[in-house]
Amino acid sequence: MEDTLRDFRKRQQNLRRKHERMARGYVTGIDQNGLIVQTPDSKTGGRVLRLLVMLVAGFIGFKILLLAGLGPEQYSLHVTQLKSGSTGEQVGAWFMQIDPLSALLAGYLSPLLT
Template identity: 50%
Template sequence: MDRALRDFDKRQKAIRRKHTRMAKGYRNKMNANGVIMQKPDSKIGGYLSRILFLAVLAFMAFKVLLLTGIGEELYMERVSVLQLGNTYERAGAWLMQIDPVTAWLSQQAAAFLL
């Protein structure tokens, strides 16, 4: 009897976990027999992509503010110093180089700030 009760509790906890996950969203999926089953929808990818997008946006904002603040000549001098360093500094110089989006946003920011 004790074993049957433990098995029942285990199944009940699994169902409760599944229903809690399904409350956050689910998708319908057809199994091999043609029966439509509801599966909990994984929302992890959405959070990860949002965090990655915000990190890229913050990095671009940093580059734009830095370029606008110190000017293009001094900015390029500092990037060229980074290009002479070790592997990590060269990777940083490649990331910090002026791309068309950064240049355009810097011009827009300069016009807005002045």
């Protein structure tokens, strides 16, 4: 009796997992017997990639906002102070250094902030 209950719970868990995957998207196709079947879409990693892109975009936006608000001279002074700090501050200075894209976008944004 316990084996039957264990098998039932395993099948039930697999079915719930399949339904959760199907709720995120499915593909309709025809199997080898000619039956129309719906299978979960095999999109994997979408959430992690989306989160990573949002974090990078937020960081770049923050960097552009700081650069536009402080101005390039004052911003460079702060980055230089970070370069002379601890290892963590030096890593932060490397990420916060002015790159061409940030400088260009900050140039467009700075007139809007004043």
